[in-house]
Amino acid sequence: MTYKTALFSLALLAGCGGTADLYSVPTPAVSDSIRIGYATVEVRDVSLPTYAADDVIAVQGPGGVLLTDENIRWADSPERAVGLELSRHLAQLSGRRVASEPWPFEGFADAILEVRFESLIAGADGIYRASGQYFVSTEREVRDRSGLFDLAVPYVVDAGPAGIAAARGQLVLDLAELIATEGLR
Helix, strand or coil: CCHHHHHHHHHHHHCCCCCCEEECCCCCCCCCCCCCCCCEEEEEEEECCHHHHCCEEEEECHHHCEEEEEEEEECCCHHHHHHHHHHHHHHHHHCCEEEECCCCCCCCCCEEEEEEEEEEEEECCCEEEEEEEEEEECCCHHHCEEEEEEEEEECCHHHHHHHHHHHHHHHHHHHHHHHHHHHCC
């Protein structure tokens, strides 16, 4: 897909109106169960790159240029939404008590998770990519962990922003599975 085609597709999908189209991220079904080494986990911080933290949906075109249309937006703040999605998926995967900050329970969580995204972008090539690092800290420093992630999920370009939203949902689930398996064991 060329730069002009991707930009035209975004503009066409936005429609002709003064109000923005809002896209929520559908929640993919969680069918796996992953045992983790903590009874409680706080998802304390999710840090996104500036373009991904913006509520305007961006697509990376040829040459790395980011294409946006002010009329195509996420329905929720991306940092808040990704944090809540991670919390939900980790809770469903592990069956443990997981919540995003601020911690809503008495006392402290057994583990604190921070995720720093280096990139989180849909490509005009039909691949939604994410890379970055996660950190798991505990009061007992012996169990502190960190790890890198580099994930990719395909999406149907012709589905437009709805396809991008579905891919982001799957990508965050994949990240939750990786963190549960490698970081919270």
